[in-house]
Amino acid sequence: MPEKVTIATVARHAQVSRQTVSNVLNSPHLVREETRERVRDAIATLGYRVSQAARQMRTGRSKLLAARIEPTRDGINGSVLDRFLHGLTETAEAAGYRVLLYTAGDRAAEIAAYDDLLGAYDLDGFVLTGTDHGDVRTAWLAERGVPFVTFGRPWDSPERHPWVDVDGAAGAAQATRHLIGAGHRRIAFVGWPAGSGVGDDRRSGWLAALREADLPYADELDRRTVDGITEGAAVTRDLLALAEPPTALVCASDSLAIGALQAARTYPPNGRDLAVTGFDDTPVAQAIGLTSVSQPLGQAAARCIELLTALLDGDVSGGPRAAGQPPSQVLLRPSLVIRQPA
Amino acid sequence: MPEKVTIATVARHAQVSRQTVSNVLNSPHLVREETRERVRDAIATLGYRVSQAARQMRTGRSKLLAARIEPTRDGINGSVLDRFLHGLTETAEAAGYRVLLYTAGDRAAEIAAYDDLLGAYDLDGFVLTGTDHGDVRTAWLAERGVPFVTFGRPWDSPERHPWVDVDGAAGAAQATRHLIGAGHRRIAFVGWPAGSGVGDDRRSGWLAALREADLPYADELDRRTVDGITEGAAVTRDLLALAEPPTALVCASDSLAIGALQAARTYPPNGRDLAVTGFDDTPVAQAIGLTSVSQPLGQAAARCIELLTALLDGDVSGGPRAAGQPPSQVLLRPSLVIRQPA
DNA sequence: TTGTAGGCGTTATCAA
């Protein structure tokens, strides 16, 4: 059984003191080049790796970040988080961090999870997803000076913290313009109940594009419902039954869009032609040839890590954030993936 | 700024020595009940949590498990891993473990990741996914006595290690029987190139069900291709062009099944009726009303954690596994989700 | 430029 390789093993092997090895690791400029090389050789041949546990005890930094993995709700939108997580892990690795997973049924459980993770593993920071109005989580973390970034804007509270988000309004506007360009004049919006930051944002893009093209706003074409395939189908049947039905739909999610397509295809007696766009470019959209707004999730994840590590490096103490530098915000532009229904 | 609560703080508060607090935590039976209560009160009021880092230095156990998050390959099958990971995290939490994520482009990178994770974070164990023939990863881990479980059977090598898997043959057989029950007599199989353990397994279920029903095997109905929508469509067009085309298809994945459906719908001149079953019950299947074989992923994840923690508890030393108890294997039965195409 | 001493929070060992 091979002996555990510590900093002492390396020191012995390279004929230097333990401290010199530590210097090579943390402040290489202090060590003479020749010595440095010798130590690096020893490290390589012995396969030494610093023990994060031991380092953490001295420095208080664990090089661990946390992210939540949600219970695949809808199933369709689930893959969004999946791709985001993958990007997060990849970028974090490059920055010398690891991502720890946690689950939480509700906000209270999530805060309990923070407490546990912080206490037991001394996490360096958090990446929160799915912000909503009056998010209690950010308040809790900010209060304790825990570094964090959110993927999603803080929708109301003026709390200032770093965040990354995708411009949903721009995405919806692109989709709407695409439909207008294809000759549509009556374009409905199917979104989520007012009050959902994300939903309202996307709706505003639809509105803006209509205005831009001098198309009138009609209240009957502005619909809200809970997310889901069946809900999307129900709303669509409603819309198609109007005296002057829309010829195209901008949907706030792929789930709604799929429902819309199904409803249109089976609308009595022989189905109805209806152009539909979705949101999130999920695998389902890809599979059925649905035009959808694609979020740059890999990029978003990378920017989250960037922001977080910047915070971490400027905040070695772990104490409250220095008031000096303002937190950064990043708004990414989505892109429209145009497809032909298969 | 609140002082950091350590075992010493608790000891002072409860008027005992540090060691007694440690005993309350790890060997409560050694401590008199009255003292125990006092210490527990102190722990609660102070909000003390043991520092995993410090504990790890003494015990060598990190309470950390690792799992790989794959780059959403196909997009469609990606969500399978997603759901598995969620189950893993949830069950691990209940067992007092946390899940650390890592990525790896290929097998070599994956082994490098093991090395890093083991060296730096001193991980307690690994959950591997997607085993294939002659998996080098399991050999590497076994050689070093690192505890691990695979989700997926070791397909050839007689290496004995704990694993959890879903009975793909049983799933394919169920799908085939369902089609037979619906009156189909010419049922094709669309799977992956021979040599893929998972693919061969699923194919064998189709074969068995045919035999069971005294249906003849026809070579021309036994197809293999790379996974993907377009590939599935191509194979299906091929099949439909046969002199005696099949009326139903059992597919080894939802991707292939989707391709098959698209090909059938657009088969000249007016499309062709074709019953299709998929595999994995992905969100896409749900969305388009595809009958598919569903894997009990949450259960699989839970069994993985069970097996792994059992290993961990019996293997405190971290050394080679005790030869005494044979590793456990778990084969779960999938279920068929029957749907009507929407 | 390199080496020595001490301590981070915990648990194992041993003594009281």
Next chain:
DNA sequence: TTGATAACGCCTACAA
């Protein structure tokens, strides 16, 4: 039943 002591591997002073 409880308490003192040492050690896990590392890093930050400080001294040489």
